[in-house]
Amino acid sequence: MAARELDPQERLDWLRLARTETVGPVTFYAMLRRFGSARAALEALPRLSNSRARPAPAMSRGDAEAELAALRRLGAQLVCWGEPHYPATLAAVEDGPPVLTVLGDPGLLQMPMVAVVGARNASANGRRLAGELAAGLGEAGIIVVSGMARGIDAAAHLGALDTGSVAVVAGGADVVYPPENRGLYDALAERGAVVAELPLGTEPQARHFPRRNRIISGMARGVVVVEAAAKSGSLITARFALEQGREVFAVPGSPLDPRSRGCNDLLRNGATLTETAADILAQLGPFLQSEMPPRRTPERNLPPRLPVAAMAPSPPPASRIPQDAALELLVEKLSPTPVAVDELVRQCHLSAASIATLLLELELAGRIERHPGNLVSLR
């Protein structure tokens, strides 16, 4: 089945489940697989509890309707995982957002994207390079995605404004941050797109930025870093890119300029040296020319790296040992250090389906955290 739009009722259910506290992206997809639909997952929520694990209540229908109405007033829209406008590359990321808020042209999200990111305190040369790289990518039909920060991000957006520029913001899609980028924000809303994972009105906080960065790299076929100090946010985006199997590009710079430290480190670790857009296009060529594989429905093709056993919806398992004892056993095996779910299946001598159900309960109770690679840890 090709990608399809959700009907209004499904969309409302997706939003309610996605906005439920303790339901992060990985939990969201796990519940969708487990219960077959967002509606069924919402209905199951109150039942998914025992003495130790008590889930937070779902977002109310009224709050969800209010958010959708606010989006309509703003001229924005909700794009759900698996819908035609949801970026194909982001759909393949294990913890990609179940719902995105998109202000501007959501059609841009269907085209091949490359991220251009970098230092906020960029040099004049760095800004110029970012703008030139973005324009060069744009000429080749690539949409440029960045984070709408000061410096490199802003220069990259401006360079690609005529060809396609997408900002992924850390707060709500209606919150302009930093305020000085009001003009850029308006231009992007008008001629590009502004994308957010979090609800309208959310003020961006420090903890939001790394999560935002994973969306930038997740949407892109490759991430280009232009000027970045050691240990800067751009390097977090580059790390996500590597984890997500994206190409990483870095612009070299003088060892005497601290703003080149991060880029030179990336180059030392295997990033592709980038002087012009041609360097990026040469490396990405095969990826850009090939169409993305046809997408299937969320129920059939949820993000990768999940055990095959968990892919097909199945009835709750009939455990051979009582649920409470099993939960106890499982919690005993968990620690703050992430462990593979497969390993837990082996060590607990329970079926993969039983472990999946127990983990879901613990997730919903906010007691465990999911990590890429099908790993879990105790919070």
Place this chain on the structure above:
Amino acid sequence: MAARELDPQERLDWLRLARTETVGPVTFYAMLRRFGSARAALEALPRLSNSRARPAPAMSRGDAEAELAALRRLGAQLVCWGEPHYPATLAAVEDGPPVLTVLGDPGLLQMPMVAVVGARNASANGRRLAGELAAGLGEAGIIVVSGMARGIDAAAHLGALDTGSVAVVAGGADVVYPPENRGLYDALAERGAVVAELPLGTEPQARHFPRRNRIISGMARGVVVVEAAAKSGSLITARFALEQGREVFAVPGSPLDPRSRGCNDLLRNGATLTETAADILAQLGPFLQSEMPPRRTPERNLPPRLPVAAMAPSPPPASRIPQDAALELLVEKLSPTPVAVDELVRQCHLSAASIATLLLELELAGRIERHPGNLVSLR
């Protein structure tokens, strides 16, 4: 046998043979292998001729004595291949000079060396980096070798003046080029070393520089390029370094600076990204700590990549076909495109020893050119 000094008579013979027109380094070593000593090779020279191949006369004894006397007056000395002061790494290069003129402290040539080279029109930052890298290498006990050119070379020499700095010049060891580096030259002659392949008084010409560059890379364990435009001389040194199996290091720079183009290209092609001397030391660590293998006498351990059959001196072969016909046959197989000597042996159906003798005649007549990898071509 350990490295030993030549006696005065041998030294004179080496100089006469090395300074004979049409006797390049590869021919020199081939004759030494073929005839057992420079003296025997000089005696054989007049005989090595036929109607087609007429060798140039050897340097006269008087001219050689005059050159040695001039060296003594200058305070310089002749260092021959295989002598204790001849750099061990250069001795392993197939076309390393049979004789070097050394002004200053020849003891420096026995210590581990790293080349720091780069653009003549270097930026202030490039000069600063070259000086810092050279000083950092010096602190680690590494001798810095460069080409005494303007810009990066001069800055590298200055940075290592207190710890050990060696200039390899393209002309004679007594010719200061460029003239503005007179002060640096005097300091190197006093506290470092100035090394030349060509006789005293030789004014450097364009064609001398690539040959000089092979000595710089040949003496060094690694070559560091600091600022180099595309297609510049520093890249020739880097290419020699790769051919000689040396590590290549490059300092990254902004794509907006044309003086970084060459370095960034080297990085794109696998050079080690270098910001500080620590980057070089980390990569060269194993090479620097290990002693070079003990050297054997020239007769037993001439430069590598020569066929084993040619290693042991042997009497002139008794060809099954007349010498003239054989020479004709061989010349027929040759072209301006280099071909492997092994291939010629196969194609001519002659012994390796016969081919070696015929090639020697052609070399001495200036009709063929030797290339690394035991290749020859018609001039």
